Amino acid sequence: MKKVLFIIILSSLSAVVFSQSKEFTISGYIKDKKSGETLIGASVSDLGNPQSGTITNTYGFYSLTLPQGVYKIGFSYLGYTESIREIELNKNIQINIELNEGVVIEEIVISAQHEERRKNVEGTQMGTVELPMENIKKMPAIFGETDILKTLQLLPGVLSSGEGNAGFFVRGGGPDQNLVLLDEALVYNTGHLLGFFSVFNTDAIKNTTLIKGGMPANYGGRLSSVLDIQMKEGNLKKYSVEGGIGLISSRITAQGPVVKDKSSFMISGRRTYILDLIQPFLKGSSFEGTNYYFYDINTKWNYIFSEKDRIYFSGYFGKDVLKFRQPTRDFVFDLPYGNSTGTLRWNHVFTQKLFMNMSLIYNDYRFQVSGGQDNFSFKLFSGVKDWNLKTDFDYYLNPRHSLKYGINYTYHTLTPNTASATTGEVNFETGFKPKNAHETGVYFLDDMKLTNKIFMNTGLRLSLFSQIGPYTSLVDGTQYAKGDHVKTYGGIEPRWSLNYRVNKELSIKSGVSVTTQYIHLVSNSASTLPADVWVPSTELVKPQRGIQYALGVFKNFKNDMYETSFEVYYKDLQNQIDYADNYVNDISKDLENSFVFGKGRAYGAEFFVKKSLGKWNGWIGYSLARTERSFENIEGGRWYPAVYDKAHDLKIVANYQINKKWDCSAVFIYGSGRWFTPVRGFFFVEQNINLFYGPRNSTRLDAYHRMDLSVTYTPKAGSKKPYQGSWILSIYNTYNRKNPFFVNFDVTSDFETGATTIEGTKITIFPIIPSITYNFKWNQK
Numbered sequence: 001m002k003k004v005l006f007i008i009i010l011s012s013l014s015a016v017v018f019s020q021s022k023e024f025t026i027s028g029y030i031k032d033k034k035s036g037e038t039l040i041g042a043s044v045s046d047l048g049n050p051q052s053g054t055i056t057n058t059y060g061f062y063s064l065t066l067p068q069g070v071y072k073i074g075f076s077y078l079g080y081t082e083s084i085r086e087i088e089l090n091k092n093i094q095i096n097i098e099l100n101e102g103v104v105i106e107e108i109v110i111s112a113q114h115e116e117r118r119k120n121v122e123g124t125q126m127g128t129v130e131l132p133m134e135n136i137k138k139m140p141a142i143f144g145e146t147d148i149l150k151t152l153q154l155l156p157g158v159l160s161s162g163e164g165n166a167g168f169f170v171r172g173g174g175p176d177q178n179l180v181l182l183d184e185a186l187v188y189n190t191g192h193l194l195g196f197f198s199v200f201n202t203d204a205i206k207n208t209t210l211i212k213g214g215m216p217a218n219y220g221g222r223l224s225s226v227l228d229i230q231m232k233e234g235n236l237k238k239y240s241v242e243g244g245i246g247l248i249s250s251r252i253t254a255q256g257p258v259v260k261d262k263s264s265f266m267i268s269g270r271r272t273y274i275l276d277l278i279q280p281f282l283k284g285s286s287f288e289g290t291n292y293y294f295y296d297i298n299t300k301w302n303y304i305f306s307e308k309d310r311i312y313f314s315g316y317f318g319k320d321v322l323k324f325r326q327p328t329r330d331f332v333f334d335l336p337y338g339n340s341t342g343t344l345r346w347n348h349v350f351t352q353k354l355f356m357n358m359s360l361i362y363n364d365y366r367f368q369v370s371g372g373q374d375n376f377s378f379k380l381f382s383g384v385k386d387w388n389l390k391t392d393f394d395y396y397l398n399p400r401h402s403l404k405y406g407i408n409y410t411y412h413t414l415t416p417n418t419a420s421a422t423t424g425e426v427n428f429e430t431g432f433k434p435k436n437a438h439e440t441g442v443y444f445l446d447d448m449k450l451t452n453k454i455f456m457n458t459g460l461r462l463s464l465f466s467q468i469g470p471y472t473s474l475v476d477g478t479q480y481a482k483g484d485h486v487k488t489y490g491g492i493e494p495r496w497s498l499n500y501r502v503n504k505e506l507s508i509k510s511g512v513s514v515t516t517q518y519i520h521l522v523s524n525s526a527s528t529l530p531a532d533v534w535v536p537s538t539e540l541v542k543p544q545r546g547i548q549y550a551l552g553v554f555k556n557f558k559n560d561m562y563e564t565s566f567e568v569y570y571k572d573l574q575n576q577i578d579y580a581d582n583y584v585n586d587i588s589k590d591l592e593n594s595f596v597f598g599k600g601r602a603y604g605a606e607f608f609v610k611k612s613l614g615k616w617n618g619w620i621g622y623s624l625a626r627t628e629r630s631f632e633n634i635e636g637g638r639w640y641p642a643v644y645d646k647a648h649d650l651k652i653v654a655n656y657q658i659n660k661k662w663d664c665s666a667v668f669i670y671g672s673g674r675w676f677t678p679v680r681g682f683f684f685v686e687q688n689i690n691l692f693y694g695p696r697n698s699t700r701l702d703a704y705h706r707m708d709l710s711v712t713y714t715p716k717a718g719s720k721k722p723y724q725g726s727w728i729l730s731i732y733n734t735y736n737r738k739n740p741f742f743v744n745f746d747v748t749s750d751f752e753t754g755a756t757t758i759e760g761t762k763i764t765i766f767p768i769i770p771s772i773t774y775n776f777k778w779n780q781k
Contacts, residue, residue: 023398024089027063027352030056030075033098036236036261040207041119041130042077042099047084051452052399058230059310059347061355063396075099079132092352094307120563121507121554124447124457124499127213127567129155133202138655138665140708140730142196143248143771148208148229149190149198154651154667156606156621157212157567159644163704163741163766167195169644170212172571172602172627173224176521176534177544179215180227183300183314185341188365188384188534192294192320193272199318199339203242203253204268204298206232213550213567214513217443217459217495218392218404223515223546223573231300231314234264242777248274253298256780263303271295289325294318294338308349316341324371333371340364353396361388365534378421384519384534385413400449408441412519416533416591432590437536438466439518445495453501461493465518467538474592475539489543491516505556517544520577522595533591535577540592542575563610573600581634581696598631600642618654625649640697647672660717667708673701679745679758689747689756701743701762707734725776732769741765 038060045053161167239256253268319338392406445459469480497511552567604625675697710730740762
C-alpha cells in the first residue's frame with residue numbers, strides 16, 4: 001500500500017500542468033433537444049487537436065480551457081447528431097448545447113459514435129460499462145420483466161447469485177461488496193420477490209454505469225464494484241407518458257414541465273397483480289386471504305434557478321408484501337420488507353472551471369416477519385437507516401488536468417435482529433438495541449494527461465468509522481452511554497490507474513485500488529435474501545479490506561465498429577465474515593458471537609468483444625476465474641472455493657433488426673456449476689438421525705446453460721403520431737434445460753429391514769417460460 005501511495009503522490013506532483021498567458025474557458029451544459037434532459041458523459045473536443053477535450057459530468061456540465069484563438073469545437077454523444085461550433089475564444093464563454101437524437105446527417109452521427117465508442121480505448125478507467133435503457137428493454141426477460149441487474153449479469157466478471165435471481169457478484173466479491181446507488185442514495189436491498197426481480201424500474205432510469213475494475217476515489221465503503229444509477233430528470237419541454245402491461249405486473253411513467261425550460265417532474269410506478277387476480281378463487285378455501293405483491297414508486301423534481309444554480313429532489317419507495325393465511329388453522333404469517341430513499345441536491349457553478357454538488361440523502365431498509373397461531377404470536381425485525389451529507393467539487397484546471405475532491409458523512413443506525421413473542425400471558429423480547437456509527441470519507445483525485453500517449457488517474461481516499469453507544473461490550477461488559485465512542489477504525493485508500501495509448505485504436509491499461517468496507521452483510525444462504533443481516537464494524541467485527549490489481553489491453557477494429565478487451569486481475573481480501581460451522585440460529589444471542597473471520601482471494605481473466613453498429617449487434621463475454629476463502633476456524637484454514645466461484649462463464653448476446661417494425665434478440669449463457677457441501681453419511685443420537693457433511697464446497701452441481709429469445713414488434717414504427725406501441729414476446733429457457741438450483745437430501749428408513757438410506761435430488765425451479773408484454777408511449781405534440 002505504501003508503494004501505491006508513493007506512486008500517486010509522485011505522479012500528482014510531477015504532472016504537467018501547463019498554463020499560458022492567455023487562456024479562456026468554454027463551459028455549459030449539454031442536453032437532449034427534445035426533452036431538455038442533461039447528457040452524462042457527452043464529449044467536448046477541439047477537432048483540430050483531439051487530445052484537447054473533456055466530457056460532461058453526472059449533471060451534464062462541461063468545462064474546456066484553451067489558449068486564445070479560433071477553434072472548431074465538437075459536441076457529441078452516442079446516438080445523437082454531433083454539433084460543431086466555430087468559436088473565437090478571446091474571453092470566457094458559456095454555451096449550452098442541445099443535441100438531436102437519431103440520424104439526421106448520417107456521416108456526422110457515425111463520426112460522433114466513433115468518438116463515443118473510442119472511450120473504450122481512451123479512458124483511464126478499467127472495467128467500466130454503460131448500459132443504454134432502450135437496449136435493456138429489448139432483451140429477453142423472465143415473465144417479461146426487463147431488468148437492469150439481470151442485464152449486468154450478462155457481462156464478463158459479473159455472476160448471478162442464483163437461477164433467475166437479480167443479486168450479483170463481481171470479480172469474486174461478495175453480494176455486500178457492491179456499492180449500489182440510486183441518485184446517490186445507497187440501496188441496501190436490490191431485489192423483489194426474494195431477489196428474482198430488481199427494484200429498478202427501467203422506465204424511470206436515465207443512465208446506468210457499472211465499475212468493476214478499480215473504483216475511483218470518489219466512491220467508497222465497498223470492496224468490489226460500483227453500480228451508479230441515475231433517474232430521469234423529467235421532460236422540460238413537453239408532457240409524455242409511457243408504460244407497459246405484462247403478465248404479472250404493469251408500470252406507468254409520467255413526466256413533463258412544471259415551468260417550461262425551468263422546472264420538470266417525473267413520477268413512475270410499478271406493481272404486480274397476478275395473485276390479486278386469483279383472490280376470488282381463494283374465497284372459502286383454506287388459503288383465503290393469502291396474497292403477495294410488490295410495488296415501486298420513483299419520483300423526481302428539479303428547478304433551474306439560474307445558469308449557476310439548480311436543485312433536484314428524488315425519491316424511491318418500494319415494498320414487498322407477503323400475506324399467508326390459513327383460516328381453518330387460525331394461522332397468520334406476514335412478510336413485509338422494502339427500501340425508501342430520498343435525495344435533495346444542489347448544483348452550483350462557482351466559476352466556469354469550478355462545479356459543486358451538495359447532497360442530503362436519506363435511506364431506510366426495513367425487514368419484518370410476524371405471525372401467529374391460536375394464542376401464540378411472534379415478530380422479527382431488522383433494518384438499516386442512514387442520513388448522509390456529502391459535497392463534491394469538479395475543478396477543470398485545463399485540458400490535461402481535471403480534479404475532483406469532496407467530503408462525505410453518514411450516520412448509520414443498524415438493527416441486526418430484534419425479536420418478540422407472546423404466548424398466553426408470557427412475553428419474550430430479545431432486548432437488543434440498534435447499533436449506531438459515524439462514517440466519514442474525504443477524497444481527492446486527479447485525472448491527468450501526462451503526454452499525448454500516457455494518461456493517469458490518481459486518487460486518495462481517507463475514511464473513518466466510529467461505533468457509538470448505547471452499547472454493551474461483548475468483550476469486557478463495559479456499558480457505553482448514548483453517543484459514547486466504542487471503537488474507531490480508519491482507512492487509507494490509494495487508487496491509481498494508467499493508460500498507455502499505443503495508437504488511436506489500441507491502449508494498455510493498469511490499475512491498483514485499495515478499499516475499506518465498514519458495513520457487512522452476513523448470509524447463511526447461497527444467494528442474497530431480504531432476511532440476511534447487515535452489521536457494522538465493532539469491537540469484534542473488523543472492517544473488510546481489499547486490494548485489486550488489474551491489467552488490460554483494449555483494441556478497436558474496423559473504424560471502431562468492434563470493441564475488444566482482455567483484462568486480468570488479482571484481488572486480495574482481508575477480514576471476510578461468515579458464520580461458524582456450528583452456527584445455529586438463536587435470536588436470543590447477539591449475532592457477533594456467531595461470526596468467524598478469514599481472508600479471500602480472487603483472480604481471473606476476462607475477454608470481451610462488442611459490436612455496436614449495424615443491424616447485427618451484441619457482444620460475447622468470457623471469463624476464466626477462481627474465487628476462494630480461508631477461515632482459521634473452518635477446516636483448519638483450508639482454502640476452499642466460494643459458493644459463487646465459477647471457473648468458466650460464457651455469455652453471448654445478439655440483436656438483429658429485421659426491419660423498422662421487427663427486432664429480435666437472443667441470449668446464451670454457459671457456466672460452471674455452483675459449489676455445494678455434500679452429505680457424506682449419517683449417525684444416530686438417541687435414535688435420531690443426524691447427517692454429517694464432507695468438506696465445505698467440495699462438490700459442484702451440473703454445468704448451467706440456457707438460451708433466451710425475444711421478438712419486438714412495433715406496428716407503427718417511424719410514425720410521427722404522438723402515440724406509439726410495441727409488443728415484446730420473450731421465451732426464457734427456450735430448450736427447457738433443467739438446471740439444478742440445489743440438491744435436497746432425503747433420509748428414509750425401512751423399519752422392517754432396519755436399513756437407512758440417503759438420497760440426493762437435484763431441484764430445478766424454472767422450466768421454459770414464455771411471456772408477452774405490451775409497451776406504450778405518448779408524447780405531447
